[in-house]
Amino acid sequence: MENIRTSSTHAVWLMVSIVLVALNLRPSMAAVGPLLSAIRGEVPLSFSMASLLTMLPVMAMGLAMFLGMRVALRIGEHRTVVLSLLIIAIATASRLYLDSAAGLIASAVVAGIGIALIQAVMPALIKSRFAGNVSLFMGLYVTSIMGGAAIAASFSPLVLAQTGSWRTGLAIWALLAVAALGCWYAQRRAVTPLPETPARPQASFFTSGRAWLLALFFGMGTASYTCVLAWLAPYYLEKGWSEQQAGLLLGFLTAMEVLSGLVTPAIANRSQDKRLVLAALLALIMAGFCGMILSPERLSLLWPCLLGLGIGGLFPMSLIVSLDHLESPRRAGALTAFVQGIGYLIAGLSPLIAGMIRDQSGSFEWAWWSLTAVTTLMLLMVLRFNPKQYARRIG
Template identity: 75%
Template sequence: MENVRATTRPAFLLMLSIILVALNLRPSMAAIGPLLSAIRLDIPLSFSLAALLTMLPVMAMGLAMFFGLAISQRLGEHRTVVLSLLIVAIATVSRLFLDSAAELIFSAVLAGIGIALIQALMPALIKSRFSDNVALCMGLYVTSIMAGAAIAASFAPVVMNRTGSWRVGLAIWATLAVIALLFWCAQRVGMSTPPAKPTTKENFFTNSRAWLLALFFGLGTASYTCVLAWLAPYYVEKGWSEQNAGLLLGFLTAMEVLSGLLTPAIANRSRERRWVLAVLLVLIIAGFFGLILSPQSLSLLWPCLLGLGIGGLFPMSLIVALDHLDEPRRAGGLTAFVQGIGYLIAGLSPLIAGVIRDQLGSFEWAWWSLTGVMALMLMMVVRFNPRHYARHIH
């Protein structure tokens, strides 16, 4: 019994640390949308330029994924997370002193690099430390990412209204990084690992299944990044206050959190994930239809459907990638590739939507485009038959 407790407590503390770290992976982006109208009063920003505040950190996340695992193997898991949290904290707190669009964009890119180093590391860490409950622990990790977005989207306008400064509304989230950093450093015992066997670096660029997984993850994440960037401005244009639009985005991300917890737990019962993916995509399509056709009536229903769909799709895309390989390091390499290419794809969606808004005067065409993308993903789901995984990834 003593041995069980000795092993359970570090595992619990490690998972709690992972949750606290994950809370820091979206506030730097999620706080911008609800405060965008206030930022644009102070700093000249077109919608296309404002899209760079979401696009560039996501693109930086994608590019950094390709060397994130190499950095973590050189520095070790513990020091990599410490470095990443420091980068995120510095990027976030620097927003107190911003005077130009270029400085704001630079802070977003810097935060994206810090975020990417953590996201490259975590799937392999979870698969190696929690091998019996990978889907459940991945669900907790990804849910915590979305919870950080929910907190920032909901309370950034409140902070701005209380302090009279949008800069404080953006910078206050550095406190989350400090809390996670202190807790991560305090339980270092949970990070002790046996020396890794030397492995040859696997090249997934020539594997068609790896590209299919990356495309699926990228298109799904495109809906997440686009909604994160433009849902609040969309409703501000419909006459809502920044605070109410931020709370609506916070409600959507709260639904993402709920789905991110429940969906992997349900899917954990079987390696057959296709029916779960199909249901999630249908929910997203229904949510976009509602945003387009009836945004003001049943205004809580459409973000609810979008949140439930997007919140489950994000972890499930990574879980399906992890399912393809049993060895944690190879699976981590595959998920790093999937996220790297996927984030490069997803990063384009806020910019495309911003250009559509500037050219056509409305976000509706962006929602229509994403609806078509979700329909395409429904056809891709058929390919994810678990009985054929070994044949596709050798």
């Protein structure tokens, strides 16, 4: 009985540690948008150049994702997360002393590498340790990622208002990484190595049509997330909102993402077939973009609410559908690493494209229309995610 209680206690604290770690995976990007006006006041940045603060770390996440599982195999999952948190903390703290666009971008890229290493190993670890409730715990993990974005978007402008320094508003999130590092290191005995399985090499996913479909679906969905993260606050700043108001609006949207990220996987966990849930989430995203374009000032809270509910549920569901394709935790983890790697490379281009559209057209509205069209295409892709065909589509 005592062993069961001890095991249960370890599982609880491991999940708490995973939540704390996940909170660190977006503040380095989410804090930039609400502070962009203040940053551009001191650092010469066009909207296209500013988009690199979101685009390049996402691209770095995509590239580093392919290394994540290899690093974990070499040094172990626990040490991989420790290393990653150290990278994130150092990159974030360095912003306190940066005064150039190149320095800001470099810090974002380094943080992106640290983020990628964590995101590569976490799905496999969760599938291994919480096999009976993968959807629920993946939902909690991904929701915590979005929660970190909500906290950073909401409080960074407050830090700016209190200190008068956008550098402090960006760098303060290194403290969150230090807190997560302490808690995660204390759980080193609870994180056991993943079981070895006689699986085919990870490279085989490059020849799998289903793996590419999953990666494309994840990338297109994450494009909406990264564009909204980068440009929602600047969009409303152009509408006459203050930095604090725009930051709180982005915080509200990400709070809706958190809510949906918790509730949606719990609903989806009742059925192996996730297609209806995915279609409903995509419909919410389309409605949110259309409303934000056609009537941004009226019902100004409704459109971010719809976007947040749609994007927040879609993010974990995209990874859950990938995990559902394979039984082996390590093999499924390799698939999600591939899906995220390719997906983030796709999504990383979206803030740059949106920034270029803004520079050329003088408005973000055409970028929102483009994302609406992408979401429509994703609705057609959902039809192919029949769980009865998973074993045949990918082995």
